[in-house]
Amino acid sequence: MDFGPDSTSGRPELRARVRAWLALAQVSELADSATGAEGGQARRELRRALGRQGWLLPACPREWGGAGLEPADERAIAGELWQHGVAVAVERGPRVLAEALEIWGSDAQLASWLRPVAMGEATVAIAWGDIAGGRHPEAGDVAAIASAGGYVLEGTSEVEEGGPDPDLFLLPVTTDGAELRQTRGLFIVPAGLDGIVLEPLDGIVPERAPKRLTFRDVPVTRLSLIGPETRRWRDLLYHLVGRSRLRMPDVAGALVDLLWSHAENQTLGDGVLLDDDVIAELLGDALVDARIGRAFRRRNEWAIATQRRLTYELAQEARWAKRSAARLAAIGRQVLGAHALLAAEDRRAPLDGRWEAFERQVLADANPAGGPEIDAETYAQELGVPLAGDERLRQTAEPGPIAARSTA
Amino acid sequence: MDLALTEQQAMLQTSAADLLRRELPKDKVLELNRSADGFDPHLWRQMADLGWTAMVVPETAGGLGSSLTDVGALFEILGQYACPLTVFTSGVLSAQVLAEAGASAHGGLLSEVATGEKIVTFAYTEPDYGWGPGAVQLPATRRDGAYVLNGTKLFVPDAHIADSILVAARTEAGDDPGAGMSIFLVEKEQRGLSVRQMSGWLGDRLCEVTLDSVExxxxxxxxxxxxxxxxIDRAIDRATAVLCAYMAGGARRATDMAIEYSRTRIAFGVPIGTFQRVQDRIIDANDDADSMRLTAYEALWKLDSGHDDAPLAVSTAKAVASVGFPRACEASHHVHGxxxxxxxLGLVEYTGKARTLQPYLGDAAYHKRRIARLLAPRS
Structure with a gap:
């Protein structure tokens, strides 16, 4: 066995390069401006600047706009960027798209979709789930109808991330027209097409406010369908999401470090906060949770790199990340006390207001790509626990036909 | 990064599983637990002949000098079969204490531990139970070139069958609890020494050892x-990592029993696995079993590799195991009804182990506070 270097502290030279780049005057100004609802233009420029470095999707091949690095390098770069408040570096959409296209994309699709996103020329937002039915892939309500060598999209979905005006939408779409709506394909759709309506909602994370996305007879070409239509779309989607998570930074681990540092330095009576046994145990809980999350993530990374078969492990890691983030949020409130409620703009906010932002993020992140219930069901199913209607869920993974459904 | 066991470690696990499947079926585990001393000399001899008691003993002392990861791989299987922990008490913890304390004067004993001829246990905890240095208060008073030990050790594993007992005692009092502690080798027949098996729902035999003016x-x-x-701190760290692998094996077995039962037990016309509350308990238990295994092996690997933060990894692993093993068993009980x-059924034997090992070598609270102490100097 060899557990290798810790991912949280690994790649010091790469991290130093990122820090040096961020310290450049024009980059620093851009990063400062790229926050809040007014920071849209600065965010776009920052994306382009990151894209030129190959740092939006560093693990993608250079020819498609990446830097040809490993997923662990991408995690280190994104982690360093996140530490310095560059939120655009930790979006899920580009990474799920990259995973999908790297597995199934044709050269034409890689050129059309991946390269612009990796170069920061286009933003991509994930759109799965509907607001009324809950945010998870099974609840989406967009259908594809075969038409003239392409498809026509109809229905509504919910968008997360991608800023106020995303350029591309990535969404699972019903393709069989049947009542069970099991067969789906993953579509990438340009936002500027006629018939697409995007309505913002009032979300708790301003830069990532959810939006209602409506398709009204929107024609798309076959270039929009990534990979197969399949009855096991949910498994495939989980696979993609799970793989994409390996390229995301260890935000929870970094926050635990910040919390520890705060407790070591915050005076309490004659000593510091960490001298309190209750606080020490709470922080121990947070650290242990973060270490388990890291262990699950690294196991998955190793299994994928060595082409071992994964079953429940991706859903396990996703569920653990969400649940431990919620626990960490609560622990932070106990360690930081009432000050945890304060946002960055309040001068009394601890940790530069990161905790307040993190707590919003935890709630917003709980549901995308499957809420805890869906994570749990997928996990149990892949572990071999029988589920209700199991025979239906385990139907063939072979591609099904796109059903020609009447629009009448 | 390579999280696979080596070919030799996999073979070791296979041969251990073969032996235990044959010699320690669940009926035998139950029979041993109900016997007077919980000890099977025939099984002990077989395990010793396979070298299981010699793995951590240095080659210079007649042992195998195996890596801790090798030892952990073995103990993961022992945990799956709820194997009595005498092989851990003597062959791992006591052997580590002897080896770490520089047992040159007791080299012969270490060789006898390696071959299984002698069983040695380590008496550390006292009525004021704890695993930190301050927990040892039993005095050893120098008198006429000898030492006199007076006091009580509690929760000492396998003392009733041990040939010798390593007793941690205080030869000097002072403000620094880490100073003034010494180890004495006390033979079982020593006058003034008495051993009583403690009773309760225990996974292994624990004893009260009374030292009444033992000279x-x-x-x-x-x-x-x-x-x-x-x-002692180093020895406990190394032994704890091995124990965590054992606990991970036990949690895996308790979890697998629950998964299997959820497939076959029919209630209201369907397998009980179709009930979401059953699924939730199973996947929680599986989280525990997986996280215990990963953190245990990371600790073992860091100890083998000489990483500076190996003690942190050990405390993380034990904090995970002390909570995870009992919780996995409890979840399995929930599923089994x-x-x-x-x-x-056999599940209760794992639950007994989980309960007993939860505080042994430090519970989760102890190890989380230790994590704080280990991390605090970094600022």
Missing amino acids: VPASAMVGDEGGAWAP GIGTDHT
Whole structure:
């Protein structure tokens, strides 16, 4: 066995390069401006600047706009960027798209979709789930109808991330027209097409406010369908999401470090906060949770790199990340006390207001790509626990036909 | 990064599983647990002949000098079969204490531990239970070139069958609990020494060891006078990582029993696995089993590799295991319902182990506070 270097502290030279780049005057100004609802233009420029470095999707091949690095390098770069408040570096959409296209994309699709996103020329937002039915892939309500060598999209979905005006939408779409709506394909759709309506909602994370996305007879070409239509779309989607998570930074681990540092330095009576046994145990809980999350993530990374078969492990890691983030949020409130409620703009906010932002993020992140219930069901199913209607869920993974459904 | 066991480690696990499947079926585990001393000399001899008691003993002392990861791989299987922990008590923890304390004067004993001819246990905890240095208060008073030990050790594993007992005692009082601790080798027949098996729902035999003016020669001291805490701390770290692998094996078995039962037990016309509350308990238990295994092996690997933060990894692993093993068993009981409490099913034996090992070598609270102490100097 060899557990290798810790991912949280690994790649010091790469991290130093990122820090040096961020310290450049024009980059620093851009990063400062790229926050809040007014920071849209600065965010776009920052994306382009990151894209030129190959740092939006560093693990993608250079020819498609990446830097040809490993997923662990991408995690280190994104982690360093996140530490310095560059939120655009930790979006899920580009990474799920990259995973999908790297597995199934044709050269034409890689050129059309991946390269612009990796170069920061286009933003991509994930759109799965509907607001009324809950945010998870099974609840989406967009259908594809075969038409003239392409498809026509109809229905509504919910968008997360991608800023106020995303350029591309990535969404699972019903393709069989049947009542069970099991067969789906993953579509990438340009936002500027006629018939697409995007309505913002009032979300708790301003830069990532959810939006209602409506398709009204929107024609798309076959270039929009990534990979197969399949009855096991949910498994495939989980696979993609799970793989994409390996390229995301260890935000929870970094926050635990910040919390520890705060407790070591915050005076309490004659000593510091960490001298309190209750606080020490709470922080121990947070650290242990973060270490388990890291262990699950690294196991998955190793299994994928060595082409071992994964079953429940991706859903396990996703569920653990969400649940431990919620626990960490609560622990932070106990360690930081009432000050945890304060946002960055309040001068009394601890940790530069990161905790307040993190707590919003935890709630917003709980549901995308499957809420805890869906994570749990997928996990149990892949572990071999029988589920209700199991025979239906385990139907063939072979591609099904796109059903020609009447629009009448 | 490579998280696979080596070919030799996989073979070791296979051969261990073969032996235990044959020699330690669940009926035998139950029979042993119900016997007077919980000890099977025939099984002990087989395990010793396979070298299981010699793995951590240095080659210079007649052992195998195996890596801790090798030892952990073996103990993961022992945990799956709820194997009695005497092989851990003597062959891992006591052997590590002897080796770490510099047992040159007791090299012969270490060789006998390696071959299984002698069983040695380590008596550390006292009525004021704890695993930190301050927990050892039993005095050893120097008298006429010898030492007199007075006091009580509690929760000492396998003392009733041990040939010798390594007793941690205080040869010097002071403000620094890490200073003034020494180790004495006390023979079982020593006058003034008495051993009583403690009773309760215990996974392994734990004993009360009473030392009533037990006089031992100066040559009974293992290592340096007053300097025992550092080697004991190292020995406990190394043994704890191995114990975590054992606990991970037990949690895996309890979890697998629940998964299997959820497929076959029919209620209201469907397998109980179709009920979401059953699924939730199973996947929680699986989280525990997986996280225990990963953190245990990371700790073992870091100890083998000489990483500076190996103690942190050990405390993380034990904090995970002390909570995870009992919780996995409890989840399995939830899934099994009433049948889970029937001894013939076998689950109760794992639950007993989980309960007993939860505090052993430090519970989760102890290890989380230790994590804080280990991390605090970094600022």
